[in-house]
Amino acid sequence: MQSPGDYGFFYQAKIMAGTGAMANIPVELDGFDARHPFVLTDKKTSDSGLPRKFVKALGESNTIIGALFDDVPAYSSVSLVKDLAQFFRDRGCDSVVAIGSGPVVDVAKGVNMAVSTGADVLGFEGVNRVPGHLKPLVVVPTAAIKPFDLTGNARIDGRKFSSAFLMPDVIAVDPLMVRGCCTECVLDTAMVSLSHAVEAYLSPSANPLSDAYASMAIRLIAEHLQKSLKRPGNKAASMGMANAAVAAAAAFDNQPVGVVHALGMELSLLTGNAPGLCMGILLPAALEYRRQMKQEARSELLMAMEGFDAYAGTPAGQRGEKGLRSLQLLFSKIAVLPRTLEELRVPRFKADEAIQEALKANPSLKKQDLSAVMGLAMKGVQ
Amino acid sequence: MMHYNKYPEIKPGLKLLKRMYVVTMLFVFGRAFQAVSRVDRGAKEVFAKMPDDFVLDFCVVPNGPHMVVGKDEKGRIKYMGWNPAGKKVTIYMKIKNMDAAFRMLTFQESSCTATSRDRLIVDGDLPTACGVLHIMDLLEVLLLPKFLAKLGVKRYPKWSQLSPVRKWTSRLLTYVRLVA
């Protein structure tokens, strides 16, 4: 174990997980002196009946749902945020609840910025432009939740908003809500969570607290992924995956953006493939690249992947290597995951475009790293 | 423009059956508190350690049923009914929601598990609250048959901790006082 260096760590959300987690939301809102939440979700979630479960869970409380808006489209847009902010004010709401993932959470963050400050959301684009604390934001994750939904980032109309104030105040991970609907959906979430966790773990600026979250996320995924893919509706496995997403979010939010995330997000935007698929192919490539560059792998990765017994049973010098191998073995066991970007039908010129875009969005990354990882991902790692 | 009418205000419904059950159970527990404090040696000890102005409001937030138990002027434990209004409550034990209360009072979760799972909020003195939980466990042991009580308590007391004589005497007397 390396000695803890100098670092800062911030993750503010109150996390409630397990049976009846949603039923606690009124009490938590009460703590913020809020009793009139504005609930957002999308049609797909709404059709699967999850918001009904949410409303039911709020029974016997004095919370009145200002409105349950279940028409958030697949793209989060500024105009919708404006309309919803007006709606929010007209109904006299005092807090925002997002049921779902992706655009729902983004729109919820946008509405929260708009109603809390009364200003135009576009003015907050960029890093740390939100002036102060916002109204309480509760996120109720569904199976499709991605770690970056649970951080202080939002993407509305293609614009990036980043601020600690955007972080959800309460995250209620309820088994009623997180059961997966299909293998693709589970795989998508799992691969994003795993990429974030592994990147945070292997980041040069890793610190003990981000390690704790990241390794827990890796652990949970290693343990539950197979079962979850096989039976997406399984309660224990779904909860494992959802918890992993939350843990990965905490780790990810405290570490600089890594190659896999940067490339995966851009590729997904460019080609329309799920981000998880892209990252699931890029991550083994990035690990292979590390190996080629003779960068030492952290020995604790083995601990996270296989537990203490395997860790203790491996000579100190081989632990890092074995951890990586164990991670790669995990990938090779996932039958539904394409192995190469070519298999995913990503054309070379789109890949190059993704590298350019990723560099533009994250100037701290190095082009040669991105190109090398992308090159490995195109052809695949054996 | 939005069509506001499409998204009406929703007032989450009541859970009447659960509520009725919880109300009943709290009533029984309240009276049992009073009863056990008079008959059981162990309970007496615990209550004796509590401050003189001890008034407990055991409730489900935000507007669920209450159970108020406290010491009267003579220092005796008394069930003070379901309405905390006008009473000088020194310690609140709040169950966060009706579901949790139901789960706890149907012994699906022991009071300890519930506490560890973050379903209880205590406003007030912590040792006193622990005492209350202790009594509640005792009550469950006394009032319920073993197979049920086992689910509800952290550790079912052994013979050495609670002799059958004391258990059965207390159980009988508590029931008598509860009903009477």
Add this chain to the structure above:
Amino acid sequence: MQEIVGTSNKILEVDLSTGVTSIGEITDKDRRDYMGGKGLGLKLLYDRLKPGVDPLGEENIIAFMPGVLMGTGAPCSGRFEAVTKSPLTGIMVTASCGGPFGMALKTSGWDALIIRGAAKNPSYLFIDSKGAEIRDAKGVWGKDTREAQAALEKEGASVVIGPAGEHLVRYANLCSGHRFLGRGGMGAVFGSKNLKAVVARGGEFKIVPVKKKKFDKARKTLNRYISRNSITSGSYRNFGTNANVNLSNAAWILPVRNFSGGSHGEAHKISGETIAENYNTKYHTCKPCSILCGHKGTFAGKERSVPEYETTGLMGSNLEIFDPVAISEWNEICALMGMDTISTGGSLAWAMEATEKGLFESDLKFGFAGNISQTLKDIAYGKGVGKELGMGSKWLSRKYGGENFAIHVKGLEMAAYDPRGAFGQGLSYAVANRGACHLSTSLFTLEAYFDMASPKAKRGKATMVKFFENVYAALNSLHICHFTAFAVFLEPPLVKLSPTPVLKLLTQNITPVALAVMDISLWPELWSSVTGKRLGMLGFKKVGERVHVLERYMNTREGVSKKDDTLPGRMLSEPRKCDHKERTVPLDKMIGRYYRVRGYDKNGVPKDRLLRRLGIEKK
């Protein structure tokens, strides 16, 4: 003059990088399986084009395919097809055009022209019966489409790009005569190859059908149908495609204000009827043609082409501008610059709405006509805000946001029919191979114009879309004008004599049966009489299916799958105020059924079994 009996089956392949020309042959099997035109062009590209190449790179290939009927004098057969990979969408694109180049290519003795590589300097390609020659285009580079064609007129009929193509505007088109290979940005492909024009000398061969008598009989029947049909010989002949404006307005499928409304009180001002009345219109058509839908008129003292319906819809009502003179001027600018008016209109509308919402900085405004001419030129020359507008609305919305109201599918801007008024058309837009293309099925005519299918029903739509996709793919492989479909579908006695409500009942409730008994034997008869090969109605439909599935399969090799078969967010989530019962397109419910009917898997990829049945070799 030499004669070609049937087809010459000769392919001319030119590599611009090396200057090497080669001559190949179309095999008998390919000819039977893919007929010609679009189908054969796709097959030739399927054999040659690797998946994943950059559309604007050297490796991209463009194929020109004159139709089988071209030069025989069959009605409405003066059309040729071009096939390439689109820089706008990144997938296959096919486009059809009625300009003189097709005839010249065909009568130079070539049944296919394939261009690959990229020239080092601006060049143009000269073609005659001997082969091709790459010539220096210094004199014509930079000229607009009309000047360039005039300069090359001596050498033959040409297909050229305007300044938009030279500046790689992603929706630049190819121009031949006054007709265009409109969609998908073929002009930019030319531009990326440093190719200004292709000129074919023509007039060296005469095309004669193999079975003259049978051909004459079919030709006469089709001519009779065309002259009898109320659309082909009535509204389209008199008013052009702009006759659709009033029909669309009444059926609530006219795009208004970037597709936020479906009807407008002032729409009559830009309708074909009004334009015909006020602007002294004359015929100005493809050759040969018996429908005569193209017109020109005198606008503000100048003779200009009358804008087609799509132009009127997307640069008129969709921008909330109802001034025919202004629209005709923009139409003219787009024509000279060589830009697709649909995509231009779509991108402008996006820019206007994005500007209104504060996402994009420009001085474009709905209803304001003052700066559009300048903006169009800026787009073509890649200046200022025009440089980005020239990338198309998908690119713009990805960069600036506003994906909800970027009205495109797979990157191709939507034509001027709002799918919220015709759900079948919505499905068709979503699954069409080249993007939001109205010519993939033109189901809106059935749903919104003729009332032969209920526009807001989901039932039967998957089958209808499949049927019309197959038929239109076959039509484009024939190659004959789409509008002959009005005559061929509506004029045979069975349809002609049945009352519309009965037809509607039948198409809506027993769709497969109703479509199967439609008599479309005229088209295969034309083809088989020209080539001398046997082809029946079933065979014709199967060719259509093969062509459509091949294109889909090629697109899936480029990464297209279910995720891309969708509609703009606005169509799926924003109901229009104008509808009595506000509804959005129930795409999810129709698309699964469509995949099943088509034989695709759940992800929208053609199953191996389907490919085997159609004889498409998997690559």
